[in-house]
Amino acid sequence: MTGAIYAEDLIPEVKPSAVITNGTRFENNRATRESTWVKYTVLTIGLAFFTLFLLVPLVAVFYEALRQGMDVYWEALIEPDAVAALKLTLLTAAISLPINLVFGVTAAWAIAKFDFRGKQILLTLIDLPFSISPVVVGLMYLLLFGSSSWLGRWFIDHDITIVFAVPGIVLATIFITFPFIARELIPLMQAQGREEEEAAVVLGAKGWQVFWYITLPNIKWGLLYGVILCNARAMGEFGAVSVVSGHIRGMTNTLPLHVEILYNEYQFSAAFAVASLLAILAVFTLVIKTAVEYQHEKKQGK
């Protein structure tokens, strides 16, 4: 090769994003900057609404949980029914998560990386569980596996209980959390396009190698977020599980159902103590989500 020097190798790149120090790009732009009173009115209304509807309920959970002291709080958590409910909740999530994870990745691969007829219909069907009332979902499984259907009778004849038992709870949870991971991955993988995967194939990568070395590293953060969100919903599902569980204490009660039972028995502090566990899960979920988005922005910003 020649020893030519390329101008672009010598000039360091200046990143315009580094110039903005405070305020948003809109506030730093004279054309899009609003007068101060508009800004503070919008902020006041927005944040007041936020505080009233989101912040206060979250604080209320922890306040009510600890109102009667740490002892009562702790007592409510180590009570056998609560522990059983926690175990069942973890079991439900542990089964439904991997199943929906495999589905989510598979469906996203088919939809994002290939063109085929009927794709829009498939996407709509995947969204379906989002718009069906959880109570209706519970009823659907009740009808399918209850004693009035032939399938339900077949299971009963073979001594397999689905409804009012753990399998029913797991199935209803799978339905409810069905779209979460797929829905997180599909737009992400569509946005990333197919060029990198095609390049890998041209360079000799086969089947799983393409997914493992190229696709997975690119979607890992989105995948993590999808899993966390799916997990939050799996552990927190109430309506659907309520219908299929039969509310058998210590047997078919998940944490949310346990909260309901305690609340209806006027054991408010205990109810809020168990609820606070779920609220911690929710906050944890949001922290992960924020971290994922931060990662994503950092990548984009480069």
Place this chain on the structure above:
Amino acid sequence: MALAGSKNFSVLPGFGPSLGYTLVYLSLIVLIPIAAVILKTLEMDWASFWSTVSSPRIVATYKLSFGAALLAAAINSVFGLVLAWALVRYSFPGKKIVDALIDLPFALPTAVAGIALTAIYAPNGWLGRLLEPLGIKIAFTPVGVLIALVFIGLPFIVRTVQPILEDIEIELEEAAASLGANRGQTFWYVVLPMLWPALLTGFALAFARGVGEYGSVIFIAGNIPMVSEITPLMIITKLEQYDVNGATAIAVVMLVFSFILLLIINALQAYTAKKTGRSF
């Protein structure tokens, strides 16, 4: 070139297995249970179906569920837009935390939200205590249902509007300013028209969620017949009375509504995607 990528050919591996698995799994988990409801409905006779779904107590629940969900979605459209605007356009202390907590209703189990809201708005609750002397009752009235649905629906609006707001080219507003428009005019004539599809989508999503919502509502609603009962509760009530047919009839009404709304949402999203070139 835009046309790269053929309909039936791709060098990427695994199309057949991945699509096949997707379809099988979708059928097993989603489609067959839905079919179970439809089959069950076909067993019923029309007269008893109709008398169930049109009985006064059930009709009262439609009015509350649909009315409160509509109103909550409308309230959220206004305040959700304000919040989205604040998050995109301004910097303020604690913005990151506010942004993160917007999704709280997605992450917080609905039963937890339900008892928390009740603790706040019950007559002896945090805010209920202050409102009681003024003659304002929230918990155990239809207003309580509305409050719960506002809580549940807020992130739908913020999260559909926010990315669109972020993507609006600053040049468009600069152009409006250079042509003499003030900020109000720019918002009304330039920005808002671009937000309509997203607002409508968010509205429809929040509405659909609100109609079907159960966990966060039943605690604060008080469940007084003809006053503060919601439709999903009626399914539970019928089941507790071992009236499976009645429960199924109500479920069918809700399912039909879900399908219709889903189609509308899809059309809206397709429209938005076409207009803005982004997908959800």
Place this chain on the structure above:
Amino acid sequence: MSIEVKKLNKKFGDFTALDDISLDFKPGELVALLGPSGCGKTTLLRIIAGLEQSDSGNVILEGEDASDTHVRERQVGFVFQHYALFKHMTVFDNIAFGLRMRPKKTRPTEKQIHEKVMSLLKLVQLDWLANRFPAQLSGGQRQRIALARALAVEPRVLLLDEPFGALDAKVRKELRRWLRKLHEELHVTSIFVTHDQEEALEVADRVVLMNQGRVEQVGTPEEVYNRPATPFVYSFLGSVNLFNGRTEQNRILIGENSFQHEHSLDAGADVFAFARPHEIKIVTDMNADGLAAKVDRILSFGSSNRVELDDLKTGQLYEVSVTTEELAALQLKPGQQVRLTPAHLEVFQSAD
């Protein structure tokens, strides 16, 4: 390696991307596929690579029909338009990827891979960037890394999709020269797609001009520029002046003027004629033969001088290039009326 494509057809729905394309590429050649966007050039490149499948026709690599050979086995190097560098891998790992994907039996040792990658990095003069990530590179550097990655698997053919499309003008020029040199050194049969005529004419040994899924002309840069085979090629390559007229015996009537021609054309047919800006003479004598036009602007900078004129009758714009001496002798002023006489006309009969 030689490449041959035979009777390729490809449709996307109603859109015909390739319409019966047959082409020959000789071993060691550097060929440009040139045409406007949507002309099918990228589709043709992707079919040769095996990334796309034609509806009918064959791709023959080194005399062997490769139509059903998977892209993995075709041993082609493909440089994507937006480089498709793996964002999560360093430059080094990007280039090593193809070698590391080989089955155990044929996979080189890590030491051999290291040597190979470093020699490729030296070849593209970026060995100091081995541990950077693609996001930390400039556009031109990414382009060179993408090329090094494609070369790592020792391809028999190098295919480049708009290799300079995403770069700014200055970097483009540098890389153009560099690609030409690199090709002379490696001598791998290479095909690149471009919509930039200057790029195609400057870099390629041969140019394939495509339009609406069809090949308009194949030839060396000189051939296609100086002897365009079709009206499309004429108007696509370089600036050109278009005249509409009709034939009358062995003359062509354009406006009030007529010019002699030696083409075999139907009598009384509508024709259009082309002349390059340097093939037109400006005559200040208004009594002379030629098209009447009005000087609009005189652009003189560097070594070339351009005069823009409006047709007195139709207002059509003409462009004439003149040498500095001629311009000084003509003493043109904006608004001045002159006559234009083409020294050479390429005439085509209208299709209908």
